[in-house]
Amino acid sequence: MDGKESTASGVWRILDASLNRASEGLRTIEEYARFVLGDPQLSEQLKQLRHQTATAAEGLPRSQLLAARDTPGDVGTAIETPTETERVDALAVAIAAAARVQQSLRCLEEYGKIVDSGIGRAFEACRYRSYTLFATLEQLSQRRDRLADCQLYVLVDGGDSIEAMTATIAELAEAGADLIQLRDKRLNDRELYEHAAAAAATLRPSRCLFIVNDRPDIAAAVHADGVHVGQDELPATVVRQIIGPERLLGVSTHCVAQVEQAVSDGADYIGCGPTFPSGTKSFEAFPGTDFLRDAALTTTLPAFAIGGIGVENLEHVLDAGFSRVAVAGAITRSESPAAMVAELKQRLLRQDEATNR
Ligand SMILES: Cc1ncc(COP(=O)(O)OP(=O)(O)O)c(N)n1
Ligand SMILES: Cc1nc(C(=O)O)sc1CCOP(=O)(O)O
Numbered sequence: 001m002d003g004k005e006s007t008a009s010g011v012w013r014i015l016d017a018s019l020n021r022a023s024e025g026l027r028t029i030e031e032y033a034r035f036v037l038g039d040p041q042l043s044e045q046l047k048q049l050r051h052q053t054a055t056a057a058e059g060l061p062r063s064q065l066l067a068a069r070d071t072p073g074d075v076g077t078a079i080e081t082p083t084e085t086e087r088v089d090a091l092a093v094a095i096a097a098a099a100r101v102q103q104s105l106r107c108l109e110e111y112g113k114i115v116d117s118g119i120g121r122a123f124e125a126c127r128y129r130s131y132t133l134f135a136t137l138e139q140l141s142q143r144r145d146r147l148a149d150c151q152l153y154v155l156v157d158g159g160d161s162i163e164a165m166t167a168t169i170a171e172l173a174e175a176g177a178d179l180i181q182l183r184d185k186r187l188n189d190r191e192l193y194e195h196a197a198a199a200a201a202t203l204r205p206s207r208c209l210f211i212v213n214d215r216p217d218i219a220a221a222v223h224a225d226g227v228h229v230g231q232d233e234l235p236a237t238v239v240r241q242i243i244g245p246e247r248l249l250g251v252s253t254h255c256v257a258q259v260e261q262a263v264s265d266g267a268d269y270i271g272c273g274p275t276f277p278s279g280t281k282s283f284e285a286f287p288g289t290d291f292l293r294d295a296a297l298t299t300t301l302p303a304f305a306i307g308g309i310g311v312e313n314l315e316h317v318l319d320a321g322f323s324r325v326a327v328a329g330a331i332t333r334s335e336s337p338a339a340m341v342a343e344l345k346q347r348l349l350r351q352d353e354a355t356n357r
């Protein structure tokens with residue numbers, strides 16, 4: 001490095017401060033992924049990025065960084081912005097740390113070029129990797145935050161055409177459906193993919209989450225918000241490997257043991273049923289509202305009662321301690337599906353308000 005001594009020292013101070021900020025920020029985010037999200041994949045990826053950053057830093061002589069450090073003389077320590085001291089929750093901490101890491105990696109990349117162009121390139125690689133990782137983190141957290149407020153989950157089929165299906169789901173989302181699941185056993189893979197891609201595109205601008213039934217590969221391919229699998233599909237832990245940490249994983253449960261397993265496998269939500277006889281799917285046994293009561297006592301994970309549920313029997317579901325339901329026939333076989341969505345949503349919201357008083 002050539003140039004005036006003060007310039008050289010100032011650059012080493014920038015590199016030292018940026019390296020500390022990047023490393024500390026990566027550790028902050030890694031702790032969130034590990035202890036708040038409990039997500040092994042994301043934790044591992046963040047750990048790898050932290051190590052990649054440390055490897056890139058090996059080109060910066062430690063003695064130079066330490067010799068240039070002058071924390072007492074750092075004019076920046078006294079500068080504070082209001083938002084710097086405010087963090088509403090753990091997600092906000094992780095998101096703020098992600099922004100600091102990206103800015104610091106850019107500084108390390110640009111000023112590192114003064115020391116050696118190879119160092120600049122090494123930090124550039126870290127920066128690009130951070131963009132992808134932090135997008136995953138933010139998507140995952142936004143979806144989980146949105147899921148927490150979901151009460152009405154509507155299962156729809158592919159309709160008579162893709163156009164008819166997209167018109168229906170847009171109307172149901174507008175009427176208040178919080179999640180819409182595409183479930184259609186008639187469609188072949190190509191047809192299901194095309195319907196799912198159209199549904200994902202239709203709902204992406206809305207506040208309604210889009211879930212694909214049974215198929216994690218298609219859910220990932222169309223960038224759906226998640227996938228729902230039952231006890232006869234791929235194991236939840238395998239599904240998680242396919243959809244990644246940023247998508248929601250729903251699992252059907254029919255007994256307490258399956259609820260406990262779904263929680264252990266990292267499901268983001270569960271379906272609990274069948275509650276009542278269903279016109280959409282036939283069953284030999286009905287765990288009914290007794291299972292709902294047991295499930296409500298077993299987990300705090302978002303749980304949706306399912307199976308033959310409609311306005312005529314909703315109160316029994318609510319009495320069992322559930323405030324979230326998944327319905328198909330009550331909506332799709334209604335004369336006015338949107339009006340039925342609005343009615344069910346209103347009753348669920350009223351129950352929620354009564355419970356939270
Ligand atoms: C929200 C929700 N709960 C349960 C189911 C049923 O899933 P599964 O047991 O896999 O049965 P099929 O729907 O695949 O016939 C669901 N789809 N959604
Ligand atoms: C697809 C499905 N799974 C269930 C379960 O208990 O896992 S009940 C069910 C049918 C849901 O449709 P409807 O609201 O028309 O009964």
Ligand SMILES: [Mg+2]
Nearest residue numbers: 214229230233
């Ligand atoms: Mg299934």
